[in-house]
Amino acid sequence: MPNRTNSFETVFNKLNEMERSQSIDPSIVEDFKLLEKHFSEIEKECVSATERKLEDAFLLFHVMRSSRMILERAHSRFIDARERHENPVIVDLSKMVVPRIYDMYNLVIPIFHDKKHVLSSSERSAILTRLKILRDIASTTSMLPSVDDEKKGILKSELRSRFHGLADSLQATVDEE
């Protein structure tokens, strides 16, 4: 799987150019789509790479999926920018979010390519902290997917069953404490 550092560079260059010209270049949407596709492929590989530990595969999957969803929000904001009078505000907002996604990507991608790598607790913690920072910024810039976005396309019975399990396990954790 090719590294997408170049795609990030293209996005950064276009954002800088848009900031300078104070107008939106719609071609950036295609660059976002390329990155989203790449992230989606990584997600699929996390699912299929059974040689990787389950919890590590899930964390990588979760990070890539969460980052991709933020990218999708950024991309749709660019499409709607004219209607929402966000030209060129969206450029400034994207310049806050995209570098964080790039940081996240650079942290995760070497681990992703080394399928035998087992995440240590400090690595897990570093990934989760970086994901939290990314989501903090996405939230500040209104690029965080909503609860409704997260619930879209999921069966109610599945949501109920997973939340049930989660609530039970969390109760056990608190009770143990």
Place this chain on the structure above:
Amino acid sequence: MKSRIFIDSCTLLSASVFVSNKDIDEETPLKHKFYEECKELFTFIQRNLAKRIGIITSTVENEAIGVLDRVIEGELKARGYSRSHDFEIFSRVFNICDIKMRQLIMMLQREPVDSVDVAMRIYSIRNMYEEMKKRAKSLPQVAKAKTKSVPSRLKSVLNWEALYAWQDRFTHSQILNLLYNPVDDEDLIILAEASHLKTIYNSTEGKNGNLYIASKDRHFVPVRSIRTTYEGREITDEILRRFGIICEHPKRVKDLYIAEKSVK
């Protein structure tokens, strides 16, 4: 100082696990066992938003995310879900809880802390827990002696020794818990941060207010029995004595805060 309520990670998490009945096609919503109690405290904080009484630190936020990660990891392992199907669902569930946590955190004041001062305080807090652990190891066995003092006409009424042993265990339950469930580093940091913040508030605002930690963690808050009035609260009392911080369950924190204000 102005009285404040420091939210612990388990309180934050418990108030975040909620799915409405509409979302799951059920008559009742799905929620954490402590959801109501913890949400009630957040509702109280929200009603008093202008007073900025609820506080949190980034350690608590990260700890809450870490616990969520561990629990989802445990769920994936224990229930043997399929990767292809369940990664996606659990990732959604993770993010839904994260978003709900963010909505709650918005009601709180994020307090910055001086990491050097916090690190120095951790040492004395660790010592306190070590002393408590030692005390738990050397507790006298008093059930037998107490049973001897029961009047002979009442001896056959109850199993007095079992009763006294239970009472004894319950009264010391907080410190006995340390023997098989030692305090973790995150709890030490959270208490050190609370102690650090209390010192800052005292020095800048005066000493006439309280700092409460709202938690469900028995390393902080008393263990209570539903049917009796017995309490295990040796650690809670020691935290109050050494650091001047009141650790209580979320509902009790709210009641104490209201009572304190009505007295003033």
